[in-house]
Amino acid sequence: MPQPSASPPDPADKMAAAEVSFFSKALAGFAKSNSKFEVVCTISRRHVLPTPFPASNISPTPTTASSLPSPLVAPSRQRSQIHNLVILDSSFNPPTRAHMKLATSALVDVRSPLRQPDTPYLSTRLLLLLSVNNADKAPKPASFEQRLTLMLALARDTHVELAALDDPARPLLDVAIDIGLTSEPYFHNKSNAIAVSPFYARPSFPSASVDRPTPDQIFLLGYDTVIRIFDPKYYPKTESPTIPEGLPADATPMQIALTPLMRRARLRVTTRPDDQWGDEAAQQAWVADKVDALGGPTEQWASKIELGAGDSSTQGVSSTVAREASQAGDTEKLSQLVGPEVLARLATLKPYDA
Template sequence: MSHPPESPDFTDMTVAADVAFFAKALTSFVKSNAKFNVVCSVGRRHVFPPSSSSAAVPSPLMVPTRQRSQIHNLVILDSSFNPPTLAHMGMVREALQFLQKRPATQIYAGSSPSSSSSAPSADSKSTRLLLLLSVNNADKAPKPATFEERLALMLAMARDTQTVLASLSDGCIDIPIDIGLTSEPFFHNKSNVIATDPFYNHPDSFAVPGTNTTPHQYFLLGFDTLIRIFDQKYYKTASGETIPEGLPPTATPMQILLTPLMRRAHLHITTRPDSDWGDEKTQLEWVASHVDGLGGPTERWSDKILLFKSGAETGASAVSSTVAREASRAHDTARLEKLVGPAVRSWLLQRLPYEDLQQ
């Protein structure tokens, strides 16, 4: 087995330049009134020089070029990234390994009968990863880290993730990692704007008859987020919305708004055993007994939900953004090593975004 190259040392990285770049991108995004935009992309070439020579690592701080070949799978990690942790990276690694190893017929066996899209390929060459930050409150100063600081931390996480992916399967998982912004607060709207944005849509000139030009979405979520997605209080009205084909006229607001998301996506859920939602068995039973009833008789939403263990046995349950913020504020380098990737850690120790964090 070949060994991955060493991750470059970002200790001397110009943190201020990263923040300035993303501050400009954020301002432009807010002024545009756009609902979604990809800010930049990080490929493996942005992390590792092309050879063992002294070649500099190319800067990822540029508007990305849309991929010309068809993208089958779009893996989406939507988070506050405040800061991104090893738990976030673990969700990404698990999802990409799952997509690489499982046949498409197994991954997408639960597609709605009314869906006309063909099963996406599990080939990592047709996969992209999107790190997505929602800034629907961009006119307010977020605490304790600003949006531009979180975007810069997402860039650091992307670099750490490329290092991890280079160490897996002899480095076979090599995908672009995009950093994106959205003004949408709800998942069904995020899914819609991503699906209709030209960045990920396959150009018509390359389309193959009978295939879907929109990538299959693969959202990475915690169980607590899954609970919120299926909370009726977020879907009190669907006035003005077209009822999706195949749903009855009596469809509920939740069914009208969530059906497009559930037909085009899978939800990769990391279980989080706790006192509120019980153990993993209880969470599995909740999905099996509760979700399909919400979708109605024509949809099988539970087939689109994939549950995975939290990794508590490896200590992943102790990793959280809250704990990482506390370690950063305390300048606890040793603790940060167990919570965040090396580039994120380096960035946090330079920028110190959580100095004013209340104890």
């Protein structure tokens, strides 16, 4: 009796397996390198949307086009100088529409001619950063290679969102999206590892500007993360510390650790009103009244922090809620919490199934 023929493998399953394998090898290579920071993948708009890409032709599932190049290649450094590096550092467990909104709103603001009227084309990149040594969270339930695969899906969703917001005649939002790994658990060390990495360094050619050896860093954070950054418990006293130039000899361990970060970076913070931290006004007041005192009289840390209310469309959206919806098999609710590409990968990988 003839046996029924096996059904052909699902293309989505094959692609997801290839992505997990790619990131598994990237993680192994990163661990062997003893590096503190590495970009493992770069996703350009051309990897996601066909060219030309007028807004009227944008598809909700653009990555199904077989003619698009694969983003699973070793990233190459940008040939021109990078001026702004927008950094979204998270556990991405899983990445949600709130993550995507943080990224897109920051890029719209940074690339706006109103923000930089004289030079609206200053080069900008987005870095999705995953720490494999998180100070507060263990790597569960999704594995790191699964999270990186979901971050790739987030990058695709973000490109579609940016293209829909962009002006095809003057595409300010066509930015490269990097996926990076760091072994550093704390923000000031992550910032330094990125700053000293050759990947974002000023290109070494004669016409390159010398006033910006590395990009300005713009970290996208929630208010709860800012509270942790300025918590003294993360900065124990050390013997013979290297005190940054301009700080007094009696600088606190926090000032010694955070001053380089606050001199090179800006913190773009989404307020999170709740019973513990108060409403938005209370959070604004805490930054205005406390942060400068923590930094000392010479640094003016509060001026480097930009607070803003979260978007109403992502209220109640969190990775915890998304995990619960995924575990419950509630696809309808999950589709409201994550982008379509992330949703498709969650359906294939099932990282949160019991």
